[in-house]
Amino acid sequence: MLPKSRPRGAPALLAALTALLQAAGVTVLVALTTMTALVAVVAVAAPAGADTTWSVVPADANGPDGRTVIDIELPAGQQVTEHIAVVNRSTQPVDFAIDANDGYLTSKGYFDMRPPEATPVDGGSWIKVPDKVTIAAGATTVVPITVTIPQNATPGDHPAGVTASVDAISGQVRVHNRVGVRLNIRVNGTFAAKVTVNDVHTAYTWSWNPFTPGTVEVTYTLANTGNVRLAPDSRILTSTIAGENGWDDTSEAKAREIMPGGSRTFTAHVTGTWPLGPIGTTIMAIPSPAGKPLPGVTAERVAIDTTVWAIPWPQLTLLLLLVIAVLTLRLTSIRRRRRIEKLIILNSRGTPLGT
Structure with missing residues (x-):
């Protein structure tokens, strides 16, 4: 058809x-x-x-x-x-x-x-x-x-x-x-496979569930500064005091090329990242040549580091609610105990209830 x-x-x-x-x-x-x-x-x-x-x-x-x-x-x-x-x-x-x-x-x-x-x-x-x-x-x-x-x-x-x-x-x-x-x-001639990482922007998205980590969104631009077509591989790493998380581009889009002198903008979502203050983020790009292999051409890896802050608002909110709940239970328990003590004292004196 x-x-x-x-x-x-x-x-x-x-x-x-x-x-x-x-x-x-x-x-x-x-x-x-x-x-x-x-x-x-x-x-x-x-x-x-x-x-x-x-x-x-x-x-x-x-x-x-x-x-x-x-x-x-x-x-x-x-x-x-x-x-x-x-x-x-x-x-x-x-x-x-x-x-x-x-x-x-x-x-x-x-x-x-x-x-x-x-x-x-x-x-x-x-x-x-x-x-x-x-x-x-x-x-x-x-x-x-x-x-x-x-x-x-x-x-x-x-x-x-x-x-x-x-x-x-x-x-x-x-x-x-x-x-x-x-x-x-x-x-034919001297080939160069080079890429630069520009316009990096990072943002953190919290999960509504305080027991679930959030996501770091990274937007970046890869520019082909060499003279051959590139199909670059990208990897994003995030690091907090709780450990590291990684993201690899497994989509079809990663195989699409960047022409010499051209650029493309990518967006990555690194899941499983806890909001524990500063989150270090590293964007790594490997400028793999597209098409036929180029013997003798070294594709150098490029890495850019950036930091985004993520305050654990859902976890702090949960903690605040727990503190309020504990204080409420405690105050209720104190009031109940005092009421019981008062009833006991009144009863021991023979005072009718409600007097």
Whole structure:
């Protein structure tokens, strides 16, 4: 089953506004650009009745070759020819525009590509592709892409992508749909896997149950200051007089990369930490290179220490309630004893009760 793209968010809002303008007798044509995440196989259907669906995958000269991305590693000044396969799954011929541009990661760590109107300035500018291809209904066309590394290219990773796209009209909204393949371009040379930890913020959350420890929330930013893609491992340690607690990122998000010059913000929750005054917190990051191993490259661990104070309010409240309860019981016991003593004295004197 191939997913179909529909205008959502801003396109839907613009469509609603356009309808209102049309009701007033005003003709409006709005151009929008939509972008799908670049993965190995993605299919998009244009809005309205065109029902255009297609996919783009890495290929060799004969057709799709089973790869999910195209990895290229060359020294500066070298050239290589790769291929993508564009599969027209529609019931009519389609003209596809072919575009190459720089790649980047979204705030959540997903790969994307700069819009076609943006001029590439890095790896995308090294790629030569045909402007467009016309593909018959149900047919597959292999498109050659030539990557030429400049002589002055800096060593390291230069992400890029190649897309096949079509324009479609949905009402009065023009939507640009594109599907593409990611290119991991790596220029040979001296590689550096480095990361810094910035913008560290810690906070403590108490448990409503005084017999249950609370949670330390740590928000921090990892910045890739090297020249290769990183998939860093992170570990958070908290320390109190009651002992240490640790947190390891076991989520899928930890495998998402950070591009050279890029950064990502993470949030960790260290549970099982008792609020016993100052809580020492250590954030450790290991800048593990993403993709192919890099022999001889040492990824140095980075550690940042910080402290957050946590006063044991639930435990102090419980202690206060216990003290009040004990004092209340004691006062009640004293009053009861005095009442009994008074009754005994009155009874021994023969004084009627209530006198």
